[in-house]
């Protein structure tokens with residue numbers, strides 16, 4: 001396999017770009033323009049095959065690295081001379097109807113590409129650098145498949161809490177986590193549950209990421225003056241049973257949302273917070289009063305994404321001393337053995353196949369509401385959450401590693417509530 005790997009650099013994984021590598025083998029670089037279209041389509045088809053979210057073309061001093069983001073991880077899939085990389089960048093700029101003469105400014109474009117019969121929706125961004133233009137392509141198709149509640153990695157007891165809340169229709173449900181932690185996937189899974197109920201549902205998104213039958217979806221358009229807070233007020237006048245707001249991201253939307261949730265509407269949204277009780281702090285930081293939070297907040301779901309082990313090649317190995325020590329610090333009992341990633345052809349040598357959510361579902365009790373009313377801090381709220389049966393993120397993560405769904409090494413990439421040494425890989 002022709003991988004053009006260079007010494008002292010990041011390793012290249014040619015198996016993620018089999019079609020493109022095959023073209024390079026037939027027409028070694030520098031390839032000229034007639035081959036560029038074939039190369040571009042091969043790369044896009046490779047990216048779609050592995051369900052990559054992004055494709056990057058990054059020129060260096062002499063060589064251009066081609067990289068793909070698969071399951072949240074960036075992999076280098078080929079290294080080519082800069083001239084070949086430049087041809088690819090120019091091809092994608094023309095494809096996305098961008099100005100090929102403009103080399104000085106960042107630009108965005110969009111287009112649909114027929115890659116070997118697959119229609120791909122591509123959002124293209126180009127940014128000038130001293131070595132040439134860096135191109136980023138976001139593959140929009142399949143980014144947010146609408147999964148069921150039982151497909152995202154939630155424990156059965158947590159699914160049960162959520163279904164009960166959906167049946168009761170009141171208050172506010174918040175999904176918390178950093179960007180890229182799968183919050184939108186969880187909201188859509190909840191919407192899918194709601195589709196089955198005879199309820200009116202209105203969503204307010206920026207942008208609408210997936211079209212759902214039987215649900216009114218409204219896209220925020222700040223340029224036309226339809227801001228989040230204004231759109232929420234307009235939605236309330238439609239009087240839906242359920243209101244989904246893409247994100248609470250400023251004091252105004254927090255106030256309007258909490259008012260809606262406190263006055264009988266059920267509201268689902270996301271908020272930037274580290275863990276479930278962190279949602280209370282985030283709302284307080286937006287100026288929401290303790291009594292308002294106590295009255296409206298029903299459930300907080302904190303989540304992260306980790307890579308799922310490839311079941312075709314994972315191996316069971318004895319738990320190492322370093323792993324035992326790491327688990328002990330986390331307060332968990334180390335199993336005698338743990339599954340490890342290996343890598344095979346069906347996972348392009350990564351050892352992983354897709355991703356799975358790690359969850360913490362906190363259903364607020366009367367005690368929790370009293371604590372919030374009296375201004376309790378996060379440690380006090382977390383203590384109460386655990387006492388009332390909430391499984392913390394770390395507990396869910398370790399359970400998933402112990403059962404072979406993910407590897408302990410994946411837990412290193414998660415941002416935990418306290419400093420813990422990394423498990424050895």
Ligand SMILES: [Zn+2]
Pocket residue numbers: 310311312313314342343344345346347348349351352
């Ligand atoms: Zn595998």
